[in-house]
Amino acid sequence: MDVLQQITDLRKELNEHNYNYYVLDNPTISDLEFDKKLKQLQDLEVKHPEYFDEDSPTQRVGGAVTKNFETVVHQNRMYSLENSYSKQDVLDWEQRLQRVLGNVPLQYTCELKYDGASISITYERGKLVRAVTRGDGFQGDDVTANIKTIKSVPVRLKGNYPEKFEIRGEIILPFSGFEKMNQELIEIGETPYSNPRNTASGSLKLQDSSLVAKRPLVCLLYNIVGANDILKNQFNALQKAREFGFKVPEQSILATSMEEVFAFIDFWDTERFTLPYETDGVVIKVNDFYQQEELGYTAKNPRWAIAYKFKTEQAETKLLDITYQVGRTGAITPVANLEPVQLAGTIVKRASLHNADQIQKLDIRVGDQVYVEKGGEIIPKIVGVDLSQRSSSSEPTHYIENCPECGTALVRKEGEAQHYCPNFYGCPPQIIGRVQHYISRKAMDIDGLGGETVALLYNNGLLQNYADLYELKKEQIVPLERMAEKSATNLIKGIEASKNIPFERVLYALGIRFVGETVAKKLAAHYKSIENLQLATYEELVMVDEIGGKIAESLRLFFQNEENQRIIERLKNYGIQLASIEKERTQVSNRFEGQTFVISGVFSHFTRDGLKQTIEDHGGKIASSISSKTHVVVAGENMGPAKLEKATKLGIKIWTEADFIKQLENNEG
Ligand SMILES: NC(=O)c1ccc[n+]([C@@H]2O[C@H](COP(=O)([O-])OP(=O)(O)OC[C@H]3O[C@@H](n4cnc5c(N)ncnc54)[C@H](O)[C@@H]3O)[C@@H](O)[C@H]2O)c1
């Protein structure tokens, strides 16, 4: 595979994991694996600076804003942390510090790294005025009402606090509270939550703050922003925060050498299991705020801090049996059912096995004692077998040959790891899964219709594919289980509203294999309509930017299929947007004709998308990164210093948001 493809694939994959992790609170791979892939991407990008992209997951904080809350632009950006896994990484970091600061003696604060969801809380004159999630670092969700229900968050401060400041912290769920919540769920026959971190993060996104109030959440604070002059250094700031009434864990220390830092790490590496909540590492920060300011930030992290991550834990348990799940694309995932075992603060009963190869490679057999590992989140994985304990009567695992849901013989394509059920139109989880994908937030975003309702509709014979949604009648829905007049009306309304979803998202919603959001955008921009895309040959498709053979092949297969053709025809008749209409509709002038723009930072009058649209409306082009072909950089707040430098070096015009508006008005006035 060529490097660019590899980079593109990794970015796409990591973006999807970020979405699962931060937005859905439902990761599908372990943190360790995620971090490995991120590192792999980082290494490739370092080797190939020509493929730099400011939107890469290596350059961005992973979260996003949701549509459920008001979006708030952060006064001060929220960053992530650089991760390290060895003491050598930490020593290398110290070297970099010394290079920038010029071999001065350094002091560090060492803090525990709390594993929850980050929050930024603003106080004015001692009163809590706003709490916002990290989101994408530039803007987040306003979750003030939810945060106010957390008892450890002071609504009014004590002592001699600064007039106005933000304080950052982590919303966590202590083990005891987590277990209590799960106990209650198990009692009513519900599935327990997978781990404290995702449950804490999911809690913040609840719409009903009285439900949040019932959850035993805790807020641990670690960073005051906007009062550096008064507070001078991090260790003092932590102390002061305690005096103002915040919950700041007492474990933090001030270290004057790396030896002391390492002693702190070693101590907590084992002692962390005695804490009432989960910690996944230690955060080391340059103590002095003046030095912090000198060091500054990369696109994603402060240069003055680093996180040392503890190694993940393993447990040994018995493999009871292997079951197989069928996904929306027909992919089969084997799942290991384990004798419940305590691991990293949660009870593990299942582990993912990925595919037949992995089972074979590790020679995993039912009845084996296996090692499971967990990176701090959901389904852990089996990393090995304790062969010394294998019974002599044990038999090698035979991978299933038929679909567990519909009985069809499974297929496995050359070069692919996964087995597939090819019964695209008859296999229930595939049918349901495709409709669930179609209605999902990033696709048609159908309000009032959830994944379970889709299954309900299918099970009642009301639905075989997503086109059938548009034939649904209220009278058919009302009598269904858990449905009522109002929910049925909402459902129909939501389906109707999906007719306004633009073509690129419809294309994504169709669920064509390998056609994710980005690819759908590219294709929509290039082909403008579904007819054009249907007519495109394999050779034409692979000529399109970022479209590889795998995607082209999948598109051909999809459009050749007569069932799909019928469905698309029906969607067309229902009035679904199967062509781009933006261009004709919005082109207002040719003011920016022939000019390429790069936009960077946060804007107050425009959203980023809105700004891009406006530029295009006036004939300009948008590029994702600065190069010699760029004509104008529109710089919002918080534009990165590296970018600014690059633009200046290349002699590119830099407009502020105000400049941009002036340019527009000149044209229009
Ligand atoms: N499994 C997946 O699919 C998946 C996807 C995305 C991210 N992740 C995981 O999430 C993590 C990356 O998330 P991230 O970008 O939030 O970085 P991070 O959690 O590794 O570190 C940054 C965060 O640490 C928190 N923090 C806790 N204690 C702190 C302290 N004392 N001082 C300062 N900050 C403190 C802050 O909220 C900060 O934003 C990784 O562990 C990654 O593996 C997993």
Ligand SMILES: [Zn+2]
């Ligand atoms: Zn099947």
